[in-house]
Every structure is written in C-alpha cells, then in structure tokens.
Amino acid sequence: MSQATNKLLLMQQFSRLFNFSFFEFSIPGWQLTSQMQRNTAITLNQQEIKNYGKVLTSKQPQIFRLQRTNALILAIPKLEKNKLSGTWLCFIPLDSANFVHTVTDKSDANNLAATLYLALYHVPSPVKLNLTQRLDSLVTHYAMRDLLLEELKTDETTHYYDMDELYKHELLMLEAITAGNLQRAEALIDYLLQVPEYAGMLSSDPIKRVKEFIIVTVVISSRAANAAGVPSGESYFKGDKLIREAEKQVDLTNYKDFTRQIVAYYTKLTIRYRQQESPYIFNIEQYLQQHIYQPITVATIAQKLNVNATYLSRLTKSKTGLTLKQYILKHKITEARYLLQFSTRSVQEISLMLNFSDPSHLTRVFRQYTGKTPSEYRKQRK
Secondary structure, eight states: OOHHHHHHHHHHHHHHHHTOEEEEEETTTTEEEEEEOSSOOOOOOHHHHHHTHHHHTOSSOEEEEOTTSSEEEEEEEEEETTEEEEEEEEEEESSOTTOSSOOOSHHHHHHHHHHHHHHHHSSOOSSOOOOOHHHHHHTTTOTTHHHHHHHHHHOOOOOOOOHHHHHHHHHHHHHHHHHTOHHHHHHHHHHHHTSGGGGOOSOSSHHHHHHHHHHHHHHHHHHHHHHTTOOHHHHHHHHHHHHHHHHHHOOTTTHHHHHHHHHHHHHHHHHHHHHHHOHHHHHHHHHHHHHTTSOOOHHHHHHHHTSOHHHHHHHHHHHHSSOHHHHHHHHHHHHHHHHHHHOOOOHHHHHHHTTOSSHHHHHHHHHHHHSSOHHHHHHHTO
C-alpha cells in the first residue's frame, strides 16, 4: 500500500470518527481527487480557491472560515517528500444538529488540525497543542489513541509505520541468524534500527524503553540461534550476561551499537556450532550464501565439497528434512523474499538473477514455500 493511500485511509478514519466532510485536491490545477461527504457538501469554488491561495499552498495546517457558511475549514497540506502536492479541506460545521462531536471554537479546531498533521506526517505541527477534555473524548475510539495522546501530551514522536513490514524484515533477520549469514543479519538489523518504531513504546521513560528493547532483542536472537542448534543453556547464559551489561551501559546514544553487537554475537555463535555439529551442512550454507546468484546444482555443490552427490543429498535430508535440491530452492526463495522486500526489481529480473528457468517457475516454487506468489508477497508491503 502506497504512502499516499495510507494517508487517505487515515483521513477517512478521522472523518468517520469526527464526523466531518473532507475533499482532497491535487495541484497544479486544483483537481478534486477524492471526497468524503458527511454533514455537509460544501466545497470551494474557483474564485474562493484563488482568494485563499496562500492558505491552500501552505505546508502547515491552516484554519479559516467562509462567510457563506457556519463552518470552520481545516486546510491540511498534502506533502510528498516535503513537497506540497495538494491539500485536504476538512469542513467542520459549527451548528449541525446531527454533528455528534461538535467543535465549538477555533481552539478545538486547532487541536484537531494539529492531531491530523501529527498522524499524517509523524511530526508535531507548529500549531500550539492544548488538549481539551473534548478533544480527549473525541479520540477515545481512535485505534491509535494511546500513542497519539502520549505524543500530544509529551511532544514525543512515534511514527505510524507498517508494522507488518517490520515483522517481515525481522523474520528475515532471524532467518539470517539461524543460517549463520552474518552479512545479511547485520544489513537487516541496520535497516530495522533506522525505523524509530522498531524499538517500540515499551515504556514512557526513553532510557527504560531502550533497555527493554535490548532484552527483547536478546530473547529473539537467542531463539534464532537455538533453532540452528546452539544449546539453549549457552545462549541463555550469554543472554543474561548481555542484559546485565545493558542495564549498566546502555543509553540513548549507544543502544543501536549494542543491538548490532547482540545480533552479530548470536550469528557468530550459530556459525561456530553449525560448523562443529554439521560441517557438511555448514559448508553447503556457506556455498549457497556466496554463490546464490550463480547456477547451483546438487552436482556443483558435491563437486565443490568433494563428496558423492547422492550421499550429500541423503545427509542433507537427514539433517534438515529437505533433499539438497529442495534445500537449494529454499535458499533461493529466501533470497527472492529479500529482493522483493528491499529492491524494486521485477519478478522477471529476480527469476533471472536466481537462475530459475522463467518467472513462472519462480512463482510456482515461491508459492510452494510461502503460500503466496511473488507479486502477492510484494504487494503486502506497499
């Protein structure tokens, strides 16, 4: 789902909650692109658009009132990469008998404008925020009310990111730890740490929040290492030590570096145990990580490891539950998922990169391993 679509859906949510009409205009040309009419069908004519040109082209929320109607109008800018692409005009009636949550004055409208701006762009608006009891009650049924009210009251900023997308990225990172793919695990944790909401809102105290985030990171990273065969006793013992160190050392300036160290530690621990416990499987993993974009067959891996191909396939089956051919395909699909998440390459390009016979072949195998087509998988993150 695109960011523009997300913002439009958010505006629709607020419109239903606060029971106001809104119209979406795009510039240049002031073309009407969407609308939601509830208590009023008022809109601006061309002369009024001209008269209010400065208001409508501001990058900050604006509030004005038409002489011909008893309604306040909130002009909420449509910003794309900080460039103005249009505006939303929200019509707030002041005397509608059917208006459940009546905004009675400009102060209430200011708060509503600031709330909309914060929800859309994740930064406080320059409009002074003074929460009133009325506004507090207005957002009672809004799904994000707790986070939103916390932000309004403390000036903290929480980004309403697509959490499903973050979860997918986290799964890829955990898979990289389990596979002992240090480069991929480090790249993914670096990506995740760039997203403010990845640390979550576990506490209103910022220091306590990052320390609790470290605990969560230790727990999920140790579980990923356990899945690779690392003895739970060792991973838990080290986890306790890392948590104690975090309690003493971690602050707002170094928690990201500490998080990277945790992910790197458990990935390296996985590598060590995989190498000790199943050297052939470890060597297969390393080969696949290094040659995933090259033609790979059971024969090429067996030749590289100087092992009989049939024996190697049976050994892989006994250790992983998959034949070596299936194991190769599984790794290709993991790489395809990564490319679908982090690149704009087409399915055809990805199929060529991973040496599938054609896009249809990639689609069949991808659905077999994930339950979705590549296009469906990519669509979920938009």
